[in-house]
Amino acid sequence: MKKKLLLTATTALSLLILGACSNTGDQDIATMKGNKITVEQFYNEAKNTSANQQLARNMIIYQAFEDKYGDKVTQKEIDAKYDEQAKQYGDTFDSQLKAAGYTKESYKKTIKQQLAMEAGLKAHIKLTDADLKTAWESFHPEVEAQIIAVSSEDDAKAVKEEVSKDGADFAKIAKEKSVDTTTKDDGGTVKFDSTSTTIPAEVQEAAWKLKDGEISDPIAVTNTSTYTQTFYIVKMVKTSSKGNDMDKYKDKLKEIAEETKLNDSDFTTKVIGEVLKDQNVKIKDSAFSSVLETFTQAVDTKTSDSKATTSSDKETTSSEKATDSSEATSSSATEESTTSSSK
Structure with missing residues (x-):
């Protein structure tokens, strides 16, 4: 848990640096005889590194989820998560936050974004009987x-x-x-x-x-x-045996199946893509033009598959109609032939 906190903190600090760079423009970082290094120059170099590309991607995703699902997160949940991590770190927690560039308020904002993303992912989960049966097999x-x-x-x-x-x-x-x-x-x-x-x-x-x-x-x-x-x-x-009654453990099985979905990279990638699309996220800086491709392509693939299925359904329906029409024509011709013969 401590490693996770430090990683998150480093991520947030790097993003703050990038954000500051983009806002301070021509401010000097260093000067020398006949030359200087400006904040803008630093930003233009920094934004192209893979680490900062990933940081920008994370920032966009978390912000999109917070905007859409932030109202699903209560202050009580945020405070509880903050207190939980503070307890794990003990007396060193405040110094850890400070060293990572956090204040109490900014770290709680990070927690809110994480909880909002979790709420958004869970909102897209629709468990099936097959999901519960799979959970039952390993339970x-x-x-x-x-x-x-x-x-x-x-x-x-x-x-x-x-x-x-x-x-x-x-x-x-x-x-x-x-x-x-x-x-x-x-x-x-x-x-x-x-x-x-x-x-x-x-x-x-x-x-x-x-x-x-x-x-x-x-x-x-x-x-x-x-x-x-x-x-x-x-x-x-x-020891204990689960027996054969799934209903007895239904709540636990739902919890397992839900966790399985949250750990499924295909599922989470598609959900993130859908949220980004729903929030109308547009990349304005060409340096970051490809940071969301994995997620947007997942949505495009899903949409394409859906259209293909719809098209296939239409073709099937059309074929059925043609068959029905052919049968009706054949039936009509038979009736006419029978009537003519009768005359």
């Missing part, structure tokens, strides 16, 4: 377990042997040997379902296979940032 209800995390496979094997002995106190061993500071003080006790992100997926998958009281073999989990491995031992305390 597992909450279980209670205990975990011990150690730094090597040899340590994990030794822990597995120790906790498997008759009368072994798993909680006590977790407090003594687990390197997971989040859970060790509670004896490694955790509760999680298939939507949880605090427990590694590999650990979850292994846990689902255990019956109450069973202990897993060592489970290797690789940190994708540092490429270091942590090894887990899991004891199932209380």
